[in-house]
Amino acid sequence: MxxxxxxxxxxxxxxxxxxxxxxxxxxxxxxxxxxxxxxxxxxxxxxxxxxxxxxxxxxxxxxxxxxxxxxxxxxxxxxxxxxxxxxxxxxxxxxxxxxxxxxxxxxxxxLGSDLYTFYETWKHSVVRELAVAMPGAKPNEIAKVCRPAISAADVSASLSFLTKAGLLTRDIKGNYHQTNRSLTTGRLNVVAVAVHSLLRQMGEFALEALDKLPISERHFSGITMGVTAESYEKVVEELKECRKKIVSIVSVDKKVEKVCRLNMQLFPLTENINKGSKESGKGE
CATH class of the missing domain: 1.10.260 (434 Repressor (Amino-terminal Domain))
Incomplete structure (x- = not known):
């Protein structure tokens, strides 16, 4: 049926x-x-x-x-x-x-509605990390370490959603645990709209970090480069592999000191030239 x-x-x-x-x-x-x-x-x-x-x-x-x-x-x-x-x-x-x-x-x-809600705002992903990194912490204590600051009510609502959605579990001592160490959107098209919203928020935070944080607390770099369709796909695959490697590095950490965001962005600065010319990349 x-x-x-x-x-x-x-x-x-x-x-x-x-x-x-x-x-x-x-x-x-x-x-x-x-x-x-x-x-x-x-x-x-x-x-x-x-x-x-x-x-x-x-x-x-x-x-x-x-x-x-x-x-x-x-x-x-x-x-x-x-x-x-x-x-x-x-x-x-x-x-x-x-x-x-x-x-x-x-x-x-x-199907996918919980993940849609998860990715719709940055708060859920940050609270999900902090809830585990700060065992026994009250919502107001978690709220105070968020950047930008959020309310204790926001943290409580996020914890309630994360638990209900099965993205966090709570033991008999009241401590939170992640059901999966890392999450991915996979191929859920419904989730993509919420991910766009999250990426915009994280992009705005990146601009704020560039202006407000000392170099010792943030790392920004980029490359402007000429590419072909073939080399573009190779770069995308390399970024995917790099992301997987980074996830494996942080996954072995037993104790978290802070929550960071890594943005990986690759986008065109021109229309297709269609002349077959190739230029070497230059670091910025």
Whole structure:
């Protein structure tokens, strides 16, 4: 039996699962599916599932009805389609919030929603580290060492969320422990919107650190370089490996002295030149 639509975050996967379920018990075809949804092309929905095209709003409505979706399930399916078409993070966030509201109202948890909440603000990642590094500390004590400062109420709310989400556990002595030493977003598209928000916040903190902290307490460096598509991908892979190595270094620490943030940023400063020229990088 298929899962409820509100347990999905990818409308293509839901369409594919619906088709597979119908196909298992009948001679259902992509052509028949397209006909029921009112599409002229018999292969249209298969192309959608293959990622070669996408549903538009009107097409989403016809497809939802063809799959027998009504009420909140119909609304949820439309929101999944609308999320993919959204142009801005604000629009994507609105879709996610409405999807979560529908799932909450019908007692179903959206996969990845806890991670979405975790990455939406920097506070959760910092409190998650401090809660373990400061055993027995009260929320106001944790709040005082945060930079920028946050309230004890913020810390309490974060601890409550982290525990409920299973990102922290609490032993009989009241001390917190991390269920996983490190976290990654993996391939969760829903989480990406919240990660964008977190990266912006951390970028702003980096600018503040550049102005306010002495060189002994922060390390900033960069390279301006000419690249090809091939060398760009190699650099990205090297950064991924570097990140993994750094995680392995800090993971063996038994006692934390402070919580730091490492930003890894690689972005273009020009449009594609298309002349095939290569320039050596220069450190800054």
């Amino acid at each position: 298929m899962k409820s639509v509100v347990e999905y975050k990818d409308y293509r996967q839901y369409i594919l699962d619906y088709y597979s379920e119908r196909k298992r018990s009948s001679a259902f075809t992509w052509r028949e599916f397209a006909r029921l949804a009112g599409f002229a092309s018999g292969s249209y929905l298969k192309l959608v599932c293959d990622g070669k095209t996408r549903l538009r709003e009107e097409g989403a409505k016809k497809t939802a009805l063809a799959m027998g979706l009504l009420g909140f399930e119909y609304d949820y399916f439309i929101l999944m389609v609308r999320y993919e078409s959204a142009k801005t993070d604000r629009e994507k966030k609105k879709c996610i919030e409405e999807m979560q509201a529908l799932s909450d109202a019908h007692h179903v948890k959206v």
